[in-house]
Amino acid sequence: MSTPMHDLDVPPLPSSDAPKVLVTGAAGFIGAWTLRALLFEGYCPVVFDLKEDRRLVADICGSDAANMLHWHTGDIRNMDQLQAAAMGTERIIHLAGMLTPGCRANPRLGAEVNLIGLLNVFAIAQTLHQKGVLYMSSAGVYGPSGAQYPSLQRCMVPLS
Numbered sequence: 001m002s003t004p005m006h007d008l009d010v011p012p013l014p015s016s017d018a019p020k021v022l023v024t025g026a027a028g029f030i031g032a033w034t035l036r037a038l039l040f041e042g043y044c045p046v047v048f049d050l051k052e053d054r055r056l057v058a059d060i061c062g063s064d065a066a067n068m069l070h071w072h073t074g075d076i077r078n079m080d081q082l083q084a085a086a087m088g089t090e091r092i093i094h095l096a097g098m099l100t101p102g103c104r105a106n107p108r109l110g111a112e113v114n115l116i117g118l119l120n121v122f123a124i125a126q127t128l129h130q131k132g133v134l135y136m137s138s139a140g141v142y143g144p145s146g147a148q149y150p151s152l153q154r155c156m157v158p159l160s
């Protein structure tokens, strides 16, 4: 068993009856830390991500967890793929998204991923009568960069 980086303690592996939570974008930075928190809280996280690369999750959660988690490689724009991954889960934590530079480079893709992807998550949560959806905003809502901390005025001029 390899341990997480920086001598982090190893989260417990989920029990067979642990409630399942789908995490979109779970292979990313915030996603991997979310998986770790869910494992410590006794949930069974289910991954949905474009990437099959489990290295970051192994670094943050340990390789045992990275290897044994249900891992669905898929596209947030694809309802069928998302619904298949969400079956049997109680909630969705939605973290799959594109940042401002990617959206600027490809606005249509940005809209499909960030807007339609979010609507897909809501629709599937509703169809499956889930208990709730949790989704993230963006640091871009705090406004222009260069500031040391967010302020109400900057929030009035969001970057994204």
Ligand SMILES: O=c1ccn([C@@H]2O[C@H](COP(=O)(O)OP(=O)(O)O[C@H]3O[C@H](CO)[C@@H](O)[C@H](O)[C@H]3O)[C@@H](O)[C@H]2O)c(=O)[nH]1
Pocket: 024, 025, 026, 027, 028, 029, 030, 031, 048, 049, 050, 051, 074, 075, 076, 095, 096, 097, 098, 099, 113
């Ligand atoms: O259509 C998409 C778009 C993205 N993703 C996934 O979403 C995850 C996004 O993760 P990441 O790029 O690591 O971003 P965040 O988890 O939001 O991490 C934030 O925080 C990190 C640490 O500060 C920064 O490196 C990132 O740029 C910043 O977005 C990745 O695994 C992507 O593969 C999808 O599954 N489908």
